[in-house]
Amino acid sequence: MKVVVAGQGYVGLPLAVRAAEVGHRVVGYDVNTERARRLAAGESYVEDVASSRLRAVLDTGAYSATADADALADFDIAVITVPTPLRGGVPDLTYIESCARTLGGRLQPGATVVLESTTYPGTTEELLLPILEKASGLKGGSDFLAGFSPERIAPGNKRFSFEGTPKLVSGIDAASLDVIKGFYDSIFQTTVPVSGPKVAEMAKLIENVFRFVNISLVNELATLAKPLGVNVWEAIDAAATKPFGFTRFTPGPGVGGHCLPVDPLFLSWKVRQELGVPFRFVELAADVNRHMPDYVVQRLAEAFQERGMPVSGSRILLLGLTYKINATDLRESPSARVAELLISLGAVVRGADPNIPAGDRAELTLPMVDATAEEIAASDAVVLLMDHARFDLAMIEKNAPYVLDCRNRLSGPNVETL
Numbered sequence: 416m417k418v419v420v421a422g423q424g425y426v427g428l429p430l431a432v433r434a435a436e437v438g439h440r441v442v443g444y445d446v447n448t449e450r451a452r453r454l455a456a457g458e459s460y461v462e463d464v465a466s467s468r469l470r471a472v473l474d475t476g477a478y479s480a481t482a483d484a485d486a487l488a489d490f491d492i493a494v495i496t497v498p499t500p501l502r503g504g505v506p507d508l509t510y511i512e513s514c515a516r517t518l519g520g521r522l523q524p525g526a527t528v529v530l531e532s533t534t535y536p537g538t539t540e541e542l543l544l545p546i547l548e549k550a551s552g553l554k555g556g557s558d559f560l561a562g563f564s565p566e567r568i569a570p571g572n573k574r575f576s577f578e579g580t581p582k583l584v585s586g587i588d589a590a591s592l593d594v595i596k597g598f599y600d601s602i603f604q605t606t607v608p609v610s611g612p613k614v615a616e617m618a619k620l621i622e623n624v625f626r627f628v629n630i631s632l633v634n635e636l637a638t639l640a641k642p643l644g645v646n647v648w649e650a651i652d653a654a655a656t657k658p659f660g661f662t663r664f665t666p667g668p669g670v671g672g673h674c675l676p677v678d679p680l681f682l683s684w685k686v687r688q689e690l691g692v693p694f695r696f697v698e699l700a701a702d703v704n705r706h707m708p709d710y711v712v713q714r715l716a717e718a719f720q721e722r723g724m725p726v727s728g729s730r731i732l733l734l735g736l737t738y739k740i741n742a743t744d745l746r747e748s749p750s751a752r753v754a755e756l757l758i759s760l761g762a763v764v765r766g767a768d769p770n771i772p773a774g775d776r777a778e779l780t781l782p783m784v785d786a787t788a789e790e791i792a793a794s795d796a797v798v799l800l801m802d803h804a805r806f807d808l809a810m811i812e813k814n815a816p817y818v819l820d821c822r823n824r825l826s827g828p829n830v831e832t833l
């Protein structure tokens with residue numbers, strides 16, 4: 416089938432390349448001409464898609480990348496994998512709307528459109544469908560098919576493969592579900608049909624709300640256990656020995672990334688919009704997680720006070736600036752807020768992160784250094800935000816005058832744990 420994947424980011428590119436590998440003729444469409452150029456040149460910028468895999472499907476002609484919407488004509492299936500950010504706490508669906516208009520203008524009778532972008536329940540039927548119908552003059556269901564299938568990409572997750580992760584599928588009607596299920600059956604080992612797009616939209620949000628709320632639970636526990644004189648890390652590990660009814664989460668300096676700090680707020684916004692009531696768990700979890708960087712700085716200030724040192728003028732090194740361990744992505748990373756707060760207290764802050772590609776360092780306002788023994792020894796305090804595998808933890812322990820360890824990886828008289 417001729418497949419269009421609209422949006423070639425961390426969700427769209429893995430899907431497009433995999434679909435090409437299993438035999439579909441795939442057009443990877445992205446409005447960003449630089450991205451399209453790099454992909455057409457066989458250069459992957461998505462950590463889970465090696466450039467060698469991209470070049471292989473380019474060479475066979477199974478995959479092509481473009482920013483030219485005219486190349487989308489006559490698609491059998493179009494999958495929308497565009498960003499759905501929050502703007503000032505409000506869901507921004509403009510990328511979906513714009514993409515829907517582009518696809519709608521090229522939608523032929525009998526074709527199918529699937530939305531994968533994370534969004535609140537109702538988006539597929541109440542927003543996407545009307546735009547497709549208006550742009551095409553066709554009727555959803557009778558003239559073309561549509562549905563929702565959430566992405567379950569876990570960047571850098573080596574335990575579960577892309578095709579091995581069960582895929583929820585839904586359709587606006589039985590015929591849509593049938594075609595959409597058939598398409599994803601050709602790519603994924605397991606597809607899970609649900610009764611309609613709203614269920615699939617909600618299921619995706621439940622997955623991330625669950626994670627977001629439980630992380631906030633252990634974050635708040637961390638702030639309470641210390642004054643109670645309890646090692647929260649040891650207590651969580653002890654609780655995790657329970658083989659049922661428990662899922663282990665660990666405290667941290669905050670919750671970053673493009674999924675967790677965003678997706679749950681789509682649901683709490685929709686609940687307020689539609690029902691005029693708060694989704695209390697999500698709003699509370701967001702507040703707890705959002706204030707973890709403040710807690711990190713509070714702990715640092717207390718440590719300086721205990722040592723009779725002012726924070727102002729002190730030299731502080733932040734280790735691990737990306738949003739999660741071993742990730743290369745800086746989006747919504749708590750490190751930015753930690754640095755901002757410390758600088759506002761007059762500290763001289765530097766950052767070190769071997770995972771940040773040289774090209775991405777430009778967006779950093781923080782002076783970047785290498786995590787050398789000299790740099791660490793010259794700091795008044797080191798904060799381990801992300802325990803990347805590429806850090807030499809023993810060297811940090813040995814050379815840092817003081818470390819606030821946000822990941823419970825270090826030990827020693829100079830180490831305090833979050």
Ligand code: SAJ
Pocket residue numbers: 566567568569570572622623626630663664665666667668669670671672673674675738739740
């Ligand atoms: N975090 C904690 N404590 C934890 C787990 C995470 O503080 O116990 C923090 C991380 O440091 C990070 C943030 O939360 O700042 C998000 O971490 P994450 O492990 O959830 O990583 P993400 O954002 O890449 O989440 C994605 C999600 N995948 C999708 O939405 C499709 C999530 O549902 C997956 O569970 C997760 O990957 C994964 O397991 O890798």
